[in-house]
Amino acid sequence: MDxxxxxxxxxxxxDIHVPIIVLSGLREAKTNEDAGGVKDSAHLRGGACDLTVPGVPVEYLSKLALYLQGGGVGVYPTRSFIHVDDGKMRSWRG
Incomplete structure (x- = not known):
């Protein structure tokens, strides 16, 4: 949440007022598997979120998330969302 x-x-x-659209948060094991999530995904304990912000490029969102240093940040440009989690600082492209 931070x-x-x-x-x-x-x-x-x-002074930019846009919604954050949460695509995925806490997942059951089967849902995580179907989504292609890893076995020890932070989604399984509610420690991850896949999100998008209408009109904001995912590259910008990923840079912002990395700047905030809250944990892991994955960018999925072809699917137009980023993943953030409360794990160690790292980044990847999916």
């Missing part, structure tokens, strides 16, 4: 609050705060600070 990283989501940070993203929302960044936009609010710059």
């Amino acid at each position: 990283i989501l609050a940070g993203i929302q705060g960044w936009f609010s600070l710059h």
